[in-house]
Amino acid sequence: MDVRINAGWIIGKPQLKSNARQGKIRAMVISLLGSSGAKCQVADFGLVIDPPAKKRGNLTLLTRIDFTQKNIIPEEDVINGPGEYEVEGVKVRGTNLQKEGDKKEGRTAYSILFDDIRVGVVCALANKMEDGEIDSLGELDILLIDVEGSTLGIKDISSLVKKIDPSIVIPLSDKGAKRILEELGQKTSPEDKFTIKAKDFNKETSGIQVIWLKE
DSSP: OOEEETTEEEOOOOOOGGGOOSSOOOEEEEEEETTTEEEEEETTEEEEESOOTTOOOSEEEOSEEETTSSOOOOOTTEEOSSEEEEETTEEEEEEEOGGGOOSSEEEEEEEEEETTEEEEEEOOOSSOOOHHHHHHHOSOSEEEEOSTTOOSOHHHHHHHHHHHOOSEEEESSHHHHHHHHHHHTOOOOOBSOEEEEGGGOOTTOOSOEEOOBOO
């Protein structure tokens, strides 16, 4: 049964084998989809974020909701607004970004607990996020952020990343990666995909690592 909560949905579905907790250490593989989307794959479960048209995963997150549509309730494997959700073992919290929305559309930031890896998603920004919005993301291992699509200045974006303080930040485009690398004074080479396991995160290590993924 689907339950309405905070303008979102909690969706009860049977657990996939890929999400069953049986002591296995699973790897997450992250790749980009176009110039503002991403895919997080764990075994046979795919989570996609702002994908190109017709590209879907087992679960799809959309950071933008169009209020002009007559029916804004998404399909059961699509999340497109604020609320708390659990879908096939993946826990998602959506936070409304008040300054980014208007009467025609809303914008949502997400935090996701996915096989013991905590992933955050921040869309293109025109304004600074409120402290409460940042706090709602919680402690993150990985932050996916649309740097190139933001009209917010790179220094403000860099400051936001530091406030969120993930272990890893992945910009959602080539240009975005180059901008944040330069601002944070880091150098790295582009990769087709990034693979990580929960055990790989060293909580003792300070600093934020930028990962540059090819589109």
